[in-house]
Amino acid sequence: MTTKTILILGGSEFQVPLIQAAKQLGLYVLTCDYLPDNPGHALADKYINISTTDKDAVLQLAIDYKIDSIATFASDPAIPTIGYVAEALGLPGISAQAAQTFSNKDLFRQVLKQAGLRTPSFYLTKSAAIPFGLNNNKPYIVKPVDSSGSKGVRLSTDTKSNILECIDYALSFSRSHRCIIEEYLQGPQVHGDGFLQDGKLIAGYFGDQYFYTQSDSFIPISTRWPTVHADVYQQLKGQLEQLATHTGYLNGPINVEARLNRDNELYLIEVGARNGGNFVPVLQERLTGFDYVDAVLKVSLGQKVVHNEAFQQTQRKIGAYYVLHAQTDGIFAGINIDSSLEPFIFYKKLFKKKGEAVQQYCGSHTSIGVLLLAFPTVETRDQQMNNIANLVQVLYA
Helix, strand or coil, X not given: CCCXXXXXXXXXXXXXXXXXXXXXXXXXXXXXXXXXXXXXXXXXXXXXXXXXXXXXXXXXXXXXXCCCXXXXXXCCCCHHHHHHHHHHHCCCCCCHHHHHHHHCHHHHHHHHHHCCCCCCCEEEECCCCCCCCXXXXXXXXXXXXXXXXXCCCEECCCCHHHHHHHHHHHHCCCCCCCEEEEECXXXXXXXXXXXXXXXXXXXXXXXXXXXXXXCCCCCEEEEEECCCCCCHHHHHHHHHHHHHHHHXXXXXXXXXXXXXXXXXXXXXXXXXXXXXXXXXXXXXXXXXXXXXXXXHHHHHCCCCCCCCHHHHHHCCCEEEEEEECECCCEEEEEEEECCCXXXXXXXXXXXXXXXXXXXXXXXXXXXXXXXXXXXXXXXXXXXXXXXXXXXXXXXXC
């Protein structure tokens, strides 16, 4: 039997689980990105130094190696390339049009409106100027349309000068030099991964998302599963399946952020056609039993995912992730974790080594690492997580 070849875009820590699983299945694994020191490349059969966003170069690579499958994990920038290559070669995967929709925040907002789904009001700009009709006296979330990991995102205050600063900051992170200014919805935010098969949400677990409050960068720092909002799953399931039908993205992973307004109406804020970062799919497998890594590989090979939704609904466990971060710039000297928290940590990954420079947390690109935690009860989870800033200390040289 001829060994099948899979091209995995990216070799970072977040792609390592996918690379390892592909190898265990007996696939010939190619990896590519422009960072040869990424740890996943050492696990692959072959690494090629090509940017994951260089569509034509990746397509030529795929042709040269006669690949049978193309995939990524937790990488927004790679999704348009996957759509481009999969469509050109007739491989299973997201369409090029859907990939663009899910990877560009302005297109995503427009599609939500077209699909009849709720969306906050929004404005688009290509320059550091306030768009016509924007109310200077309201808070807005300002984002690059095409970045990921909360890079370039800020919550504006109600002054004209601050909105301009936020726009300029967002534009500096945008490859297309465009940013979107969204109405800020007051209310709790839920977050988690799901998986679509034939347009149906066959897996999904959602928790309450918490944000870093020591800067005006509106960036997640933790999510706690399960959410306290008992009815949110059915609301999300309905909206996500409606979105899947409208976009034609029927099979694959989704990473979801949604917000409830004061009237308990659910708004989709971000939906990525990929798994979440911070090892969220690894955590959710621990909590639900659904293997997101295996599911991504199966879909990329054109296979069906076997699932037991009833089991996932009744056997869900309690957990959280927490981003290890620096509150000030400095030289990293390690992490001190209180002994009371240690029993609940089942996975710890550091991205920095002692002696390396760290920056104040302003997006995923400045995180120091991630903790994944599992708890016996919601009460224990909240007791620990409410105090985690004191239980986990970043040390400086």
